[in-house]
Amino acid sequence: MHPEFEKYLVANTSLMEDTIQDIGNNAINKTLRRNELLLQAGDVCRHKVFIAKGLLRTYSIDANGNEHIVQFSPEHTWTLDIESYDKETPSLINIGATEPTEVLLWTKDDFNRLLNEVPELRKLSQQIISRNIYYSRQRILTTLSGTPEEKYDDFIQRFPNLLSRLPLRMIASYLGMSIKTLTRIRHTQLHR
Structure with missing residues (x-):
């Protein structure tokens, strides 16, 4: 086992x-x-x-x-x-x-x-x-x-340990958004 x-x-x-x-x-x-x-x-x-x-x-x-x-x-x-x-x-x-x-x-x-x-x-x-x-x-x-920002926030709250394990294209696919949109959201959050 x-x-x-x-x-x-x-x-x-x-x-x-x-x-x-x-x-x-x-x-x-x-x-x-x-x-x-x-x-x-x-x-x-x-x-x-x-x-x-x-x-x-x-x-x-x-x-x-x-x-x-x-x-x-x-x-x-x-x-x-x-x-x-x-x-x-x-x-x-x-x-x-x-x-x-x-x-x-x-x-x-x-x-x-x-x-x-x-x-x-x-x-x-x-x-x-x-x-x-x-x-x-x-x-x-x-x-x-949800807005794209709300979808991403929900993802990082539910799966904080997956962010470093997944390529952006998979996170974007899961969230139903383009990589460009996801990159923009991440960039905005990093500069808050």
Whole structure:
């Protein structure tokens, strides 16, 4: 088992060590190189993913080749394409590593069995789903009604540790603005 996953469960649950070991032992460990895909659009998402170390991005590419980043998933977070995973249909998104990344993967059958056997894991899973729904709603509202400055301020408040780990083009893509606009905002903030 990955020590970061063990630390995560110890910090977020009161599970006994043997249960933590069992959950971890059901996972597949995978290491991704920078820019390596974990999920490619067109493939079916077959795993729940815990990021032990590193950083993933979830994105789509439009007909003009432009990348649109939907989500960043740093260490100690979970990710997947929920629609593809639930419906077992081809994904419309890619999930790729922005830096060398270590993940743990659980198949749908294994994770569902663990949820049934470990009520506290089910509770943690439900809390994560709720937090993601709340965050997604807030992100949609900010995207629809926020100024570029408000979008950037929201990003740096939510993800202060990601600023130094991401190229400006990825931050701009996530915020739905041009690099030129993002550079102007950053320049203005630095000279306040």
